[in-house]
Amino acid sequence: MAVAADDQVLEIGCGRGAAVSLVASRLTTGRIVAIDRAATMVRLATERNLNHINAGRAEIRCAGFEAADLPARRFTKIFAVNVSLFWLGDATQPIDRMRSLLAPGGQLYVFGERPTAAHATANLTATKLLLEARGFTTARSSAIRGQGQVLTCVSGTPIE
């Protein structure tokens, strides 16, 4: 994601907050808002990132994305890792909302971990089609992780 020091980042479905730590440690004037609908995950993510929260670089909230109170056209980067809303059910409305939350020039990053290369390819294709159908141009990449896991990423830039 090439996080810049002044990025305004939104993470959807932050889980235990591992990515919050990685992103927040790159920020100076920027900020990450991370949401998760599970209170237990928010507690764990908050404990893990107390230093970043106290420094004003991170905010972690218990909220479902669909109803979360978030400012329009604010975020330079929005991302999610292994969050099923992209692949289960109709993702049209959530993706349109993500688009409306992106600042001009902002980008959406959809990450997923899959057990095999074949699963990864299917995931990349499905995610790419999903974003393109909602008015994004896309780029995709993947990397082998430990124990044969493949990390996939489709990034999307809104077509103006």
Ligand SMILES: C[S@@+](CC[C@H](N)C(=O)[O-])C[C@H]1O[C@@H](n2cnc3c(N)ncnc32)[C@H](O)[C@@H]1O
């Ligand atoms: C499989 S976990 C991944 C957690 C983390 N991103 C990671 O990779 O370790 C998915 C997380 O997304 C959250 N989640 C799923 N749908 C969500 C939604 N619509 N709004 C907010 N959080 C959501 C779940 O509560 C869960 O913590």
